[in-house]
Amino acid sequence: MTLEVSSNVLDRLLAEAESALPRECCGILLGEGLIVTSLQPGANVHPDPETHFEIDPQALVDAHRAARNGGPQVLGYYHSHPNGLARPSATDEAMATGQGVVWAIIAAGRVTFWREGAAGFAALPYVTTSR
Template structure:
C-alpha cells in the first residue's frame, strides 16, 4: 500500500502529538483510497482521547468517529484510518493496540518523539508500511 500526504499534514501529526503529551493524542485520517493500493490522506481530524487512562491508552471520541463515518457515506472524505501517539514509547503498535485493533484493513499512524510510522491493520495483525510519499 502506498500512502500519500502533504508535508504540512506530516508536521501537523507531530505537532498534535507534542501538544497533547503526556496524554496520547488521537484522531482520524481522512482522504481517498484509490486504485492500485494508494491511500491519499487529505485531512487529519483530531478527536478527544476519551479513555479513562489517556496517558497510557487511547480511545477516539465516538461522536467524532460516527460523524466522520456519516459524512463519508454522504460523499465526504473516507475514513482511511486513525492516528495516535505514544508519548513515552516507540512508534510501533503496542500489545494493547494489537489487542484492541479491529483488523479491518485501515491505516494506523503512530507518533513517538519526532517519528511517525505507518501500519495496516490487517486480518493477521499489523503490517508495517513504507513511509508516505510527501507532497507539497
C-alpha cells in the same frame, strides 16, 4: 503499496502529539484510496489517557456521516505514544479489527504508518506530498 501523505498532515500529526503530552493524542485519518489528505482530531476519552487512547465516539460518527455525504473517506486512525515507541503496542494489537485500516503512530518526533490485517500490523511505507 505506498501511502501518500501530505506534508501538512505530517506536520499536524507531530503538533498534535506534542501538544497532548503527557497524554496520547488521537483522531481520524481522512482521504481517498491510499492518499491521506487531512485529519480530524478527536478527544481522547479513555480513563487513562497517558497510556491508552479512545477516540470520542461522536467524532467517529461525524466522520463516517460526512464520508457518506460526499466528504473525505475514513482511511484509519492515529494516536501518539508518549513513551517514544513509534510502533503498535500490545494494546494496539488487541484493539485491531483486522479490517485493513491505516494507523499512524506518532512518537519521538516521527510518524510511522501501519495497516492492520488478519495477521496483525504490517508497516506501511509512505511518501510525502505537497497537497
